[in-house]
Amino acid sequence: MPQTTSSTARLMDGSALARQMVEQAAERAAALTRQTGQAPCLATVLVGEDPASVTYVRMKRARCEKAGIRSRHIALPAATTTAQLIATIGELSDDPGVHGILLQHPAGPHIDERAAFEAIAPAKDVDGVTFHSFAAMSFGLDGFASCTPGGIMRLLDHYDVDLTGKHAVVVGRSAILGKPVGMLLLGRNATVTYCHSRTNDLAAITREADVLIAAVGRPRFIHGDHIKPGAVVIDAGYNPGNVGDVDFDSAVTRASLLTPVPGGVGPMTIATLLTQTVDAASRQLGATAV
């Protein structure tokens, strides 16, 4: 576990690491295209016209294009039914020209989003949202990671954070962030505690954490006094106004390593999506050593 000697945390530069990952994904995508005549292709599916979702999808597609990954966008009207959405995703699952599928969340209140996710073939679930991917993450088996948890693990590895036997505390228990990141940490031999809104005396538990993952979705919720001196603190929050779940100013005087917001976990999420899309294409196209 890294120890701080000064009273200021070292910042974990997710932007720089993500840039490296994207460069590598782009090189692999180019090699794959040369080798097979087909570029990796990510299908993005958006239901309705929620402005934030439109922006997210546009950003993801732009990153794909820049990395030599084709994207195919399916924009469905807000009135789309669950059955229609499942049919569309089923077609993409069967389409050999599509290697990864991303259904932008939220699909809308009238949609059974879980049923829609389950229509994604596990081999194309590069966003790591299916039951299959969650269980594979949980059991240490082959499969795609949810992108934010996968990005967090890469960041921890890049900064040589030793996890074995360490106490990792995850604050938050969502299906795509808190739960899978805890399972990934457990698979790396950390002792893992899940805390949440109903936890009694949260600070007493988070102060035991060698590695603290804030995945709460509440701005500046985790303060310096939640943090054990010298802990590694990962801020997976992204709240309006570019604000994380961690109160940076008080956390930076306690943690040994800390992710900033922006520039920490955020860029790692999309870099993981691109990397997993190339992984998926490489397997589906039967490429050798790409």
Added chain:
Amino acid sequence: MPQTTSSTARLMDGSALARQMVEQAAERAAALTRQTGQAPCLATVLVGEDPASVTYVRMKRARCEKAGIRSRHIALPAATTTAQLIATIGELSDDPGVHGILLQHPAGPHIDERAAFEAIAPAKDVDGVTFHSFAAMSFGLDGFASCTPGGIMRLLDHYDVDLTGKHAVVVGRSAILGKPVGMLLLGRNATVTYCHSRTNDLAAITREADVLIAAVGRPRFIHGDHIKPGAVVIDAGYNPGNVGDVDFDSAVTRASLLTPVPGGVGPMTIATLLTQTVDAASRQLGATAV
């Protein structure tokens, strides 16, 4: 959380509760048979002739028959391949006369047991071993519980153990016991910690537990000094010689509620299997209110 005033734990009588559950399952099985002309049917699949496995399967089938649940046994030779096993399980998944499928673990070292489990249709996974069932348990969605975790939750409920905000510590992280029971506890708003063989200073963590689940598979591994006075202690171990994972004599002076071995968790496991088989049959046969 129950508090003890004396220095001796109250024992949690899994045998008595399991008996009630089996009686109820038998009544429902009879009603279902009257209503649909079909009895619930559990298919048991055994690869090879491991004596312990033969005994377990025989015992499960006998309990089924006694409860009015038909069982169909498929005994496969030890040399069965993964592909053959998957084909057999696939046929049972498609067979409308079979409502639940149990593949006896272990299937043998040459078998890809995960691939075999995944051939079980989720609607028939009454033993709760598929990716689908694990994820459904984890996300609080509709699905079958792994039988031992499901039985533990029923036992906690029967003894009115309040879980919200309490600290539950699970020692063990297997795919069919430790991991799912932690997810079920998390779904009930406990703060959940997973410990295991690589955990540093185990006793310091278990002594924080309001509810302690021993799922280690090591005889008498959890002692009184692992236990916070007044904690609820569930011994999910079942080691040779009818010995649990908890050292009963030292635990009984610390815990407020404690499961004995035998007669605690063990009978709840099979009662959960029978109950879930009737649940599965009821849904598949489209029975009303059974």
